[in-house]
Amino acid sequence: xxxxxxxxxxxxxxxxxxxxxxxxxTYDSRTELNDVAAYYAExxxxxxGAANLVTSIVVTYxxxxxxxxxxxxxxxxxxxxxxxxxxxxxxxxxxxESSEFLMTGARILIxxxxxxxxxxxxxxxxxPGGGFQGGAILAxxxxxxxxxxxxxxxxxxxxxxTEAISGLSFILIGVLGIILAAGFLDNKIFSLGTFGTxxxxxxxxxxxxxxxxxxxxxxxxxxxxxxxxQGDEDH
Amino acid sequence: xxxxxxxxxxxVVMIVMAFVAIHHKNLQVAVIASGIISLxxxxxxxxxxxPDVAITEASIGSVITVSIFxxxxxxxxxxxxxx
Numbered sequence: 001x002x003x004x005x006x007x008x009x010x011x012x013x014x015x016x017x018x019x020x021x022x023x024x025x026t027y028d029s030r031t032e033l034n035d036v037a038a039y040y041a042e043x044x045x046x047x048x049g050a051a052n053l054v055t056s057i058v059v060t061y062x063x064x065x066x067x068x069x070x071x072x073x074x075x076x077x078x079x080x081x082x083x084x085x086x087x088x089x090x091x092x093x094x095x096x097e098s099s100e101f102l103m104t105g106a107r108i109l110i111x112x113x114x115x116x117x118x119x120x121x122x123x124x125x126x127x128p129g130g131g132f133q134g135g136a137i138l139a140x141x142x143x144x145x146x147x148x149x150x151x152x153x154x155x156x157x158x159x160x161x162t163e164a165i166s167g168l169s170f171i172l173i174g175v176l177g178i179i180l181a182a183g184f185l186d187n188k189i190f191s192l193g194t195f196g197t198x199x200x201x202x203x204x205x206x207x208x209x210x211x212x213x214x215x216x217x218x219x220x221x222x223x224x225x226x227x228x229x230q231g232d233e234d235h
Numbered sequence: 236x237x238x239x240x241x242x243x244x245x246x247v248v249m250i251v252m253a254f255v256a257i258h259h260k261n262l263q264v265a266v267i268a269s270g271i272i273s274l275x276x277x278x279x280x281x282x283x284x285x286p287d288v289a290i291t292e293a294s295i296g297s298v299i300t301v302s303i304f305x306x307x308x309x310x311x312x313x314x315x316x317x318x
Contacts, residue, residue, distance in 0.1 A: 054287055120290065128286035136294035143302050219299060226306035 049192035050125040050201040058130065059204050059211075063174065063185030069132075070167065070214055077218040084225045098150050106148035113141045121212030125201045131208040135215025142220040146227050154224060163217035166210040173203055173210075238282055245275045262308055270301040 033041060040057055048056035058066055120127075121134030146154070177186035187202030194200055249272050256268040273296025280289035 129290050130287065133287065133290040133294065136291060136299060140294055140298040143298065223299070223302065223306075226303055229310055230306060 045195075048187060048201060048204070049195055050204055051195065052125055052127065052130075054128075055125045055130055055204060055208065056201070059124075059207050060185065060187045063207075066131075066211065067170065067174070067185070070170070070211060073215060073218050074163070074167065077221050080222050080225050084229050098148050103148045106144050110141055110144055110148075113137060113144070117141065117212070117216070121208050122205060123198070124208035124212075125204045126198070131211025132215050134208075134212040135217075136219060138212070138216030139219030139223060142216075143223055146223065156221065156224065159217045159221050159224070163214055163221070166214040166217070170207060170210045170214070173207055177203070242279055242282055245279055249275050263305070266301055266304045266308065269304075270297045273297040273300070 032038070040061060041053065044050075044053050044056045044061075048060050050056040050060075117134045117137035119134075120129035120137060121131050124130030124134070173189070174185040176189055178184050181188045185207070187204050187207075189203050192200060192202055198205065252268040252271045252275075256265045256272070259265045259268065273292055276296065277289040277293040280286070280292060
């Protein structure tokens with residue numbers, strides 16, 4: 001029985017190796033972009049007007065994918081919240097007080113890191129980065145905040161409302177694109193503006209700020225859930 | 236040339252850290268080792284001209300994942316003590 005199973009595994013692995021080897025042998029690197037990529041690279045600048053080409057693809061050409069990713073993240077946060085559900089105010093025993101170093105350091109660092117996060121998602125159409133990256137940096141600020149005030153209870157409400165409002169506005173702007181411009185999530189609702197300035201590229205800065213807030217709120221919510229289960233009825 | 240040397244050094248450290256993450260007895264050390272992998276990977280992404288990916292990797296891989304792992308480890312340890 002064991003030999004049979006091992007030989008079956010060996011056959012499967014061998015088949016995969018043969019398939020991959022064929023792919024590897026017949027592979028020759030491209031010397032030019034394929035049609036879609038060439039279109040994005042040539043027309044992206046005049047059609048979308050964002051200095052960061054990656055952003056114009058992520059938010060406008062592939063905007064629906066971004067909406068899907070945000071939805072997946074929302075589902076993840078919701079499921080984690082469901083599975084780690086605790087009764088209200090379960091944290092009976094106080095957690096150890098944060099050290100003075102951590103509290104003072106956090107007081108200095110939190111505004112700075114928050115500013116970097118906000119900068120990254122507001123300037124997503126000009127410089128590298130965008131909604132997801134900025135949101136993740138906001139969430140890492142939230143970790144520092146949670147560690148520095150370990151004794152206080154933090155409510156979900158602000159995070160929940162931020163997430164709901166930004167998600168809804170994202171979809172609303174997408175639908176406005178159908179009415180006022182060429183299609184869902186089209187960024188030409190208002191004029192493209194001067195290339196390379198903060199208020200350029202139509203709705204991209206707005207959409208990316210909303211995505212950043214939403215991602216930040218979702219990740220912070222996940223971390224808050226994990227933080228709330230600490231120190232449950234122990235010691 | 237100097238870029239190639241830096242990337243090779245970082246890759247070697249990443250491979251060592253991957254072994255540490257798998258084989259170390261202490262789980263906290265293993266989690267930190269996996270965070271170091273993400274941190275160095277983000278440096279390599281910058282060398283490969285992908286700053287977007289580098290920011291994501293640095294913030295999610297080496298901050299958020301590591302802290303979630305620590306939260307879970309802390310919880311599991313307390314459950315063990317209770318039993």
